[in-house]
Amino acid sequence: MPRIPQHIIDQLIADTDIVDIISEYVSLTKAGSNYKARCPFHQEKTASFMVSPDKQIFHCFGCGAGGNVVSFLMKHDQSEFIDVIKKLANRLNIKLEFDEKKSTEDDTFELLYKVNAYAHWYFRTQGQQSQKVKTYIQNRGLNPETTALYDLGYAPDGFENLVPFFKTKKIPLSLASQLGLVKKGNRDNLYDFFRDRLMFPIHNVHGKIVGFGGRALQSDQEAKYLNSAESPIYHKNKELYGLYQAKKDIAQKKQAVVVEGYIDVLAAHQLGISNTVAPLGTSLTLDQVKKLKRFAPEIILMFDGDMAGVNAAQKAITTCFSAGIHPKLVILPNNLDPGDYLTNPQPSQSLTKAVAEAIFAMDWLLSTRIKKVTHETGSRAQIIREIAGWLGQIPDAIDQMEYKKKFCQYFDVTPNDIEKFVDITYESDSGVRPDEKAPPLEALLILCYLDDSALFPEGGLVALAKNFEDSRLRDLALHVESFLKNHETFEPAQAILDLPEALATILSKILLFLDDKSGSLDTAGCINKFQAMQKKKRLKEITSQILEAEVTKDTERKIALLKEKQDLLANRQ
Numbered sequence: 001m002p003r004i005p006q007h008i009i010d011q012l013i014a015d016t017d018i019v020d021i022i023s024e025y026v027s028l029t030k031a032g033s034n035y036k037a038r039c040p041f042h043q044e045k046t047a048s049f050m051v052s053p054d055k056q057i058f059h060c061f062g063c064g065a066g067g068n069v070v071s072f073l074m075k076h077d078q079s080e081f082i083d084v085i086k087k088l089a090n091r092l093n094i095k096l097e098f099d100e101k102k103s104t105e106d107d108t109f110e111l112l113y114k115v116n117a118y119a120h121w122y123f124r125t126q127g128q129q130s131q132k133v134k135t136y137i138q139n140r141g142l143n144p145e146t147t148a149l150y151d152l153g154y155a156p157d158g159f160e161n162l163v164p165f166f167k168t169k170k171i172p173l174s175l176a177s178q179l180g181l182v183k184k185g186n187r188d189n190l191y192d193f194f195r196d197r198l199m200f201p202i203h204n205v206h207g208k209i210v211g212f213g214g215r216a217l218q219s220d221q222e223a224k225y226l227n228s229a230e231s232p233i234y235h236k237n238k239e240l241y242g243l244y245q246a247k248k249d250i251a252q253k254k255q256a257v258v259v260e261g262y263i264d265v266l267a268a269h270q271l272g273i274s275n276t277v278a279p280l281g282t283s284l285t286l287d288q289v290k291k292l293k294r295f296a297p298e299i300i301l302m303f304d305g306d307m308a309g310v311n312a313a314q315k316a317i318t319t320c321f322s323a324g325i326h327p328k329l330v331i332l333p334n335n336l337d338p339g340d341y342l343t344n345p346q347p348s349q350s351l352t353k354a355v356a357e358a359i360f361a362m363d364w365l366l367s368t369r370i371k372k373v374t375h376e377t378g379s380r381a382q383i384i385r386e387i388a389g390w391l392g393q394i395p396d397a398i399d400q401m402e403y404k405k406k407f408c409q410y411f412d413v414t415p416n417d418i419e420k421f422v423d424i425t426y427e428s429d430s431g432v433r434p435d436e437k438a439p440p441l442e443a444l445l446i447l448c449y450l451d452d453s454a455l456f457p458e459g460g461l462v463a464l465a466k467n468f469e470d471s472r473l474r475d476l477a478l479h480v481e482s483f484l485k486n487h488e489t490f491e492p493a494q495a496i497l498d499l500p501e502a503l504a505t506i507l508s509k510i511l512l513f514l515d516d517k518s519g520s521l522d523t524a525g526c527i528n529k530f531q532a533m534q535k536k537k538r539l540k541e542i543t544s545q546i547l548e549a550e551v552t553k554d555t556e557r558k559i560a561l562l563k564e565k566q567d568l569l570a571n572r573q
């Protein structure tokens with residue numbers, strides 16, 4: 001990936017008017033100092049999508065999308081950062097200069113892609129000539145369109161097929177070795193890594209081949225699947241099999257289906273579920289979920305019904321939760337996998353129907369646990385504790401509240417009981433929730449600081465923020481403070497560039513809130529209120545610590561705590 005110097009990026013953003021760009025996509029109407037529109041990222045009847053010409057940012061108070069002009073184009077066009085920058089440069093007729101020192105690295109990348117492309121050409125040609133491959137594909141019920149779309153090939157049996165091919169094409173074997181296509185033997189000789197295997201090329205999102213998966217065609221071969229080694233162009237934790245072929249449909253259907261393996265992807269696609277991808281021989285990673293999230297808001301996990309499948313599903317649910325997604329789930333019946341839906345006899349229910357009837361992961365977790373309790377196959381206390389843990393991970397506050405209600409009904413417990421097991425975040429007054437119009441006190445403090453940092457006590461925002469309860473606002477405060485250290489003024493559109501997406505949307509939200517209330521920020525009031533809350537919190541802590549000191553007969557500690565309490569109380573009056 002070529003690197004564009006930061007000052008060029010800053011200049012591009014400064015020279016582009018976000019209002020011009022966004023009005024190419026949605027019709028904006030003036031609302032005070034800002035513009036309003038119906039949000040292009042979610043269905044709505046009344047406009048809650050705001051654009052600020054002063055701050056050069058946008059935010060939707062309906063779905064929470066927000067950021068600067070680059071974030072808008074990345075989200076709207078499903079483009080990579082670099083492509084958006086190129087687009088902006090084109091509009092402004094600016095010629096992009098790339099960092100020279102990076103160019104040798106780019107050359108290496110290009111060479112590695114080329115070597116993979118040659119290998120793929122070789123595998124494909126071999127595949128077309130192999131009766132073994134034809135028979136296997138036929139037996140699996142895969143049709144020629146599907147195998148052509150995924151460009152399958154064949155690595156012939158024997159240790160020296162690809163190596164001599166590379167030699168005749170004058171391809172440096174050192175590169176092939178870097179890609180894991182060839183391996184070094186005992187006598188320093190190089191031999192083929194993939195032998196007698198059906199080859200699945202792995203494309204990156206742009207369609208370049210970054211690696212291969214090879215499936216054994218004989219039952220006595222050592223590993224059923226072999227995968228390319230990690231290389232400068234292939235990171236198995238970041239790529240997704242089938243994403244290149246599925247990305248359009250994923251964006252269109254606003255939904256991605258995740259299955260377990262290569263053949264599952266092909267089978268699902270052939271059966272009409274064209275928005276399907278799979279991780280690459282590992283469990284679904286956070287990077288992979290984040291990548292999918294850029295294309296679609298909904299993820300459906302489709303797993304086999306065996307023990308391994310259920311375990312994989314639970315792992316994947318946790319990963320989706322951490323990425324801010326509540327996934328849906330399909331557990332296929334009778335240990336079937338998607339490939340079984342292609343061969344005879346076919347299961348009575350179609351795969352598309354199974355996908356359409358996918359349920360939210362939390363409903364599945366609840367119902368399976370309830371079964372355990374009613375059949376007394378698990379300890380009630382243990383199960384309640386387990387579910388409480390899951391409940392706490394549900395990313396959306398309202399969603400979480402709904403499931404907590406359900407949980408309380410099923411298990412006949414009170415919300416207070418759950419609180420013992422899990423933080424009830426939705427009752428806390430900190431944190432930016434998508435449903436709230438007014439930012440909480442901690443967010444207001446960040447706004448106040450941007451408004452006039454001189455009004456803050458010594459230590460500035462960071463001194464207060466270290467006591468923030470909402471970790472995202474704590475992080476945001478640190479970013480804001482360090483941005484101000486390195487820049488003379490606070491340019492929101494630039495500050496957003498360095499922020500992770502989750503923080504960028506919070507920043508755009510609270511900044512646009514400020515526009516509505518301009519002039520009405522009560523900095524001193526906010527600081528006082530926050531400090532009073534801190535004091536109250538500390539007093540509560542001290543009270544229980546004093547009790548503790550009494551129980552443990554730690555007189556020295558008790559005296560120190562009493563003194564602290566007196567000081568705090570004296571200070572308050």
Ligand SMILES: [Zn+2]
Pocket residue numbers: 039040041042049060061062063064065
């Ligand atoms: Zn929206």
